[in-house]
Amino acid sequence: MDSARYAYAVIGIALIVGGCGGGGTVFALKDPTYAVKPTSVTVITGGSEESDLKLAEYLTQELRDRTQLNVIGQEEVSKAVASYPIAVKTVEENNGQVEWIDPSEKPRLQKIQSKLRTNYVFVVWSKRLKQTSYCSSRGGCSNTYSADVFGNMLEYPSGKIVSHTAFNRRNSDSVLALFRSKGYYVDELLKKSAEDIVDEFIKVTNTGRGR
Amino acid sequence: MHRPSVMRLGTIIGLILALSGCSTFHLTQEPFQPKGKKLAVIAGMTNDSSLRIAKSFGDELGKTSMFQVLSQTQVAQAIPNYPQLVKGPYKSAYFEIDVDYAKTDVGRVKELQQHLGVDYVYVLWAPATVSHGNSSWFSKHYLVTQIVAQLFESPGGKEVGRGQYAVRVDDQTHQVLSEDVRRVALEMAEKTHTVK
Secondary structure: OOHHHHHHHHHHHHHHHHOOOOOEEEEEEOOOOOOOOOOEEEEEEOOOOHHHHHHHHHHHHHHHHHEOOEEEOHHHHHHHOOOOOOOOOEOOOOOOOOOOEOHHHHHHHHHHHHHHOOOEEEEEEEEEEEEEEEEOOOOOEEEEEEEEEEEEEEEOOOOEEEEEEEEEEEEEOOHHHHHOOOOHHHHHHHHHHHHHHHHHHHHHHOOEOOO | OOHHHHHHHHHHHHHHHHHHHOOOOEEOOOOOOOOOOEEEEEEOOOOHHHHHHHHHHHHHHHHHEOOEEOOHHHHHHHOOOOOOOOOOOEEEEOOOEEEOHHHOOHHHHHHHHHHHOOOEEEEEEEEEEEEOOOOOOOOOOEEEEEEEEEEEEOOOOOEEEEEEEEEEEEOOOOOEOHHHHHHHHHHHHHHOOOEO
16 A cells, blocks of 8 residues: 555544544654653744645744744744755655654754754644535535644654654635635644644643743 | 536636636836846745746746756756745745735845846746646646746846746656746747847
8 A cells, every 4th residue: 555545544534533623643742651841842844835834834833822842933944944945755654653754854854953953843744735626506615625734743862753743634615715815724724733733732741831 | 517517617717727828927127128148047945846847947948038047957056055945926825826926035036146147037936736637538637836936137136027827747747848838938038028
């Protein structure tokens, strides 16, 4: 089975288990006993398409606003790593493992980390962004947008993967679509994905900002 | 006609318009007289689509116009760490580009221009490649890449032209259809009075 089919199968099962809003693992530690230190993190996009960049931006913003970690901004990443964004190769079929980062990419990530000097590097991908249109027999059409979100957080200096993320998110437009900008519903989908990751991140790592 | 068919027909008509009917380049400074012949085509994004189209467009422009176009190898040698991300002229670009030319990071374009020593820099962004329908016995399936581009004068970074268009990409080989790119290159050559 090729990796794309495997990923579809995983996501399909996750959808059935998780209900219509999408499903999967939003954020989980590879080793549940591992304690994330409230130090510093850089979000790196693993893809170079527009949806990857936006997802990284939104996740950076959410982590910065809601956690105790010191979060490096995407502009700083761009300045420090001249060729950023880089496409980080993935392994989506990995015998039930949850390390999406291709092992061959670790030296490159290590190099990026050495420039940014954060304790964690969170790599995220938005894959298979899709638009499905449906027109009812009574008139009126609607669009549903969906994306698969993948992520791995690495700890430094060890370079070990400590967390995994893999879920599908969907968003449908409404009659208000006529008054919305072109990318509004995909933007919403990506923002919501970032929010969900950070909700779970805070729960799991206990690094939320006190109210 | 069944409604999904109507919708598909609408999409196809939109694609035909994007691929053939509409202008792909227009001048923002008129009248235009080229100040020099040296030109570089730069990808404003680091993704494969942008790089592939930058190469293809540069090749076609070199053939159809009097511009002396730098090869992508020369561009990569001149600009450290090329390709680099340059904030592009759009608000969003998922399935279609929501263009806003005021959003371009012109400062970054000027920085890149300094390395090139050319008279003009054509920066293109190809942020979205979408798939419409499937292949059949009678038709081949192509992916469609949406592109937005701006032509800047050097030095100074004054914008002198811009355009938005789409080109077809072979589903299997991922090669850009040269006839689509040639049409865009020819239109730019005509409008800048540089046709060979």
